[in-house]
Amino acid sequence: MIRLEDISFAYPGSPKILDGLDFELHQGDRIGLLGHNGSGKTTMFHIIMGLLKPDSGKIEIFGKPAVSEKDFTLVRQRIGLLFQDADDQLFCPTVLEDVAFGPLNLGKSEEEAVEIARKTLDRLGLSGFENRITCKLSGGEKRLAALATVLAMEPSVLLLDEPSAGLDRNTKEKLVAVLSELDLSYILISHESDFLSDIATTIYAMEDGKILTDKELHLHRHIHAHPLGTHPHSHKP
Numbered sequence: 161m162i163r164l165e166d167i168s169f170a171y172p173g174s175p176k177i178l179d180g181l182d183f184e185l186h187q188g189d190r191i192g193l194l195g196h197n198g199s200g201k202t203t204m205f206h207i208i209m210g211l212l213k214p215d216s217g218k219i220e221i222f223g224k225p226a227v228s229e230k231d232f233t234l235v236r237q238r239i240g241l242l243f244q245d246a247d248d249q250l251f252c253p254t255v256l257e258d259v260a261f262g263p264l265n266l267g268k269s270e271e272e273a274v275e276i277a278r279k280t281l282d283r284l285g286l287s288g289f290e291n292r293i294t295c296k297l298s299g300g301e302k303r304l305a306a307l308a309t310v311l312a313m314e315p316s317v318l319l320l321d322e323p324s325a326g327l328d329r330n331t332k333e334k335l336v337a338v339l340s341e342l343d344l345s346y347i348l349i350s351h352e353s354d355f356l357s358d359i360a361t362t363i364y365a366m367e368d369g370k371i372l373t374d375k376e377l378h379l380h381r382h383i384h385a386h387p388l389g390t391h392p393h394s395h396k397p
């Protein structure tokens with residue numbers, strides 16, 4: 161569904177952020193992406209969406225080269241990007257208008273778009289938020305509303321840039337349930353390894369401008385118990 165080949169990219173006047181990056185996403189893949197702050201994860205998402213142009217390398221989306229703005233207009237109709245910052249995603253006065261905007265833009269009638277928006281909000285536990293003013297939502301509510309705007313467009317692929325950041329445990333569980341039910345391929349950036357291991361089938365790391373696809377990571381949890389386990393304590397490695 162997505163193929164990046166030998167992609168290099170530098171912001172003007174800055175050193176290379178992506179350096180010979182290769183990556184493929186196939187139908188049904190649920191890939192988790194880890195990487196330290198500033199390693200280029202968000203930059204890679206923006207390159208896939210055509211928001212940034214690589215300095216060199218090839219992008220193929222759904223089997224076709226993506227080069228021109230016209231190619232990327234089609235890409236953006238089928239790949240949904242959840243921005244790292246929800247404020248980049250939400251721009252209408254009310255939640256319902258924001259979520260209905262995408263379907264309307266894709267040619268749905270107003271009634272259809274509102275129906276899709278209401279259903280999507282309901283799925284994310286946001287029924288009752290329809291007429292709330294978007295910019296006055298809490299951080300976690302904004303993140304869910306932003307996800308609703310992406311899901312309402314019924315994309316074939318999701319790029320999720322730290323979807324769980326700032327969510328409480330219950331909301332995170334809800335998000336895990338919603339994402340697990342989706343019959344979609346996705347790439348999920350997160351710094352939370354528990355969240356990634358709940359939801360991704362393959363986990364890769366980004367390092368030195370590349371995705372280390374030959375080094376799949378295997379996240380695992382440890383459960384342990386001992387008599388003083390209820391008291392605050394630490395463990396030496």
Ligand SMILES: Nc1ncnc2c1ncn2[C@@H]1O[C@H](COP(=O)(O)OP(=O)(O)OP(=O)(O)O)[C@@H](O)[C@H]1O
Binds near residue numbers: 196199202244
């Ligand atoms: N518009 C820009 N102009 C110049 N440098 C930028 C710009 N946007 C990002 N950068 C730099 O590029 C590098 C990669 O940024 P990017 O946002 O892709 O990292 P990231 O892996 O998503 O990090 P994080 O985990 O903190 O979100 C960082 O050093 C960042 O400061």
Ligand SMILES: [Mg+2]
Binds near residue numbers: 201202203244321
């Ligand atoms: Mg980022």
